[in-house]
Amino acid sequence: MPELPEVEVTRLSFASRIAGARILSAQLGKPLRWPLGVPVMQLVGREVQAVRRRGKYLLLDLDEGLLLIHLGMSGSLRFSSQPPALSVHDHFELVTSQGTLRLNDPRRFGAVVFAPAEDSAVAQKLLGKLGVEPLSDAFEARTFHAELKRHHVVIKQVLLAGHVVVGVGNIYACEVLFLAGIRPTLRADRLSFPRAVKLHAAIRHVLARAVDRGGSTLRDFSNASGEAGHFQLEAMVYGRADQPCQICGTLVKSIRQGQRSTFFCRVCQR
DNA sequence: CACGGATCCTGATGGC
DNA sequence: TGCCATCAGGATCCGT
Numbered sequence: 001m002p003e004l005p006e007v008e009v010t011r012l013s014f015a016s017r018i019a020g021a022r023i024l025s026a027q028l029g030k031p032l033r034w035p036l037g038v039p040v041m042q043l044v045g046r047e048v049q050a051v052r053r054r055g056k057y058l059l060l061d062l063d064e065g066l067l068l069i070h071l072g073m074s075g076s077l078r079f080s081s082q083p084p085a086l087s088v089h090d091h092f093e094l095v096t097s098q099g100t101l102r103l104n105d106p107r108r109f110g111a112v113v114f115a116p117a118e119d120s121a122v123a124q125k126l127l128g129k130l131g132v133e134p135l136s137d138a139f140e141a142r143t144f145h146a147e148l149k150r151h152h153v154v155i156k157q158v159l160l161a162g163h164v165v166v167g168v169g170n171i172y173a174c175e176v177l178f179l180a181g182i183r184p185t186l187r188a189d190r191l192s193f194p195r196a197v198k199l200h201a202a203i204r205h206v207l208a209r210a211v212d213r214g215g216s217t218l219r220d221f222s223n224a225s226g227e228a229g230h231f232q233l234e235a236m237v238y239g240r241a242d243q244p245c246q247i248c249g250t251l252v253k254s255i256r257q258g259q260r261s262t263f264f265c266r267v268c269q270r
Numbered sequence: 271c272a273c274g275g276a277t278c279c280t281g282a283t284g285g286c
Numbered sequence: 287t288g289c290c291a292t293c294a295g296g297a298t299c300c301g302t
Contacts, residue, residue: 002295033278033297056296073296074280089280107279109296153273162297169295218295219282258274261293 002071004134004167005210006221006229007056010071012211014079014101014224015051021096022047023062029091032103033072033111038092042114043067048096055130055166065116068126072109078102079224101224131165134203135211139165145196148188155191155199156184156257168203171216174238174263176202183269184262185255209234237263 002010026043046062053059058077060067069077069092083100086093092103092112103110115123131147132139147164148155158164159173168176177184179202182195191199215221215229218239222228232239236246241254245265255262 006295070296072279073294075295105279106281107294107296109278151272157273160296171295216295221295259276260296 002221003169003172004056004207006215007058008053008211009215009223010077011051011053011058018048018079018098019050021098023094023096025095027093030108032091032108034113038112038114054127055162065114066118068113068115070111072105074107075103075105075110076221077224129163131163134165134167134207141197141200144200145193148191148196151188153188155182155186155188156262158188170260171238172206175236176206178237178264178269179206181269184257184264237265
């Protein structure tokens with residue numbers, strides 16, 4: 001479910017509230033994607049110092065080591081001082097001196113992994129091949145264009161893979177390509193420099209706007225305070241198959257690319 | 271190495 | 287109403 005904006009919105013909704021908290025207990029429910037990742041007993045007594053984000057991962061910095069949390073397709077976090085009873089899909093819980101953090105994930109594609117340090121093998125296996133952060137200064141148009149030249153696959157797949165730039169999932173890949181006027185089926189290495197510049201700007205614009213709107217809530221996403229997002233209401237193409245393009249009126253087309261749905265306007269996107 | 275496809279899991283939805 | 291097929295925000299793994 002969650003792409004970069006949803007993960008960032010989640011982070012912003014509890015980072016300052018959990019900072020400085022002491023972990024009182026930790027508990028795992030049904031196995032997640034990497035079930036061996038958490039030595040639960042080692043977490044007790046640790047202090048949560050900060051919450052960072054890298055791509056779609058949340059990084060909880062502890063006084064010793066860090067916890068990597070991925071929300072997969074259906075995961076969401078909740079941080080509250082008075083947590084309700086555990087529900088069937090709560091699969092990880094951290095009780096701290098400042099509140100209880102819970103991961104709810106029906107499909108269990110998410111993950112919670114403990115790593116001794118960010119540069120440890122455990123952490124680098126997950127973070128090592130991630131591309132540049134799109135909202136950072138390190139994301140630069142000329143480098144982006146050069147990177148695209150090296151990939152001989154369709155542009156949408158390159159965005160989704162996250163090796164060039166992180167955080168763009170299925171919704172935002174569709175939206176970003178629409179805003180840039182680029183066909184999702186165009187090969188990445190065929191993009192001219194001016195078009196790469198447009199795409200670069202579109203990625204930054206759409207993701208920043210989505211964070212601002214609290215992310216997209218398609219079904220059940222909410223931030224750690226339980227608030228839903230609103231960006232889905234601004235979607236130009238995602239989920240709008242056979243509806244008129246907001247710009248030209250042509251019916252939005254839906255195709256399959258690598259087992260995922262792609263939505264685009266065949267007039268506005270070339 | 272690069273690529274396409276299957277795969278993990280549960281729930282919602284739509285057709286018959 | 288029930289049953290079955292399809293689809294869903296992600297990312298890894300496996301065969302070619």
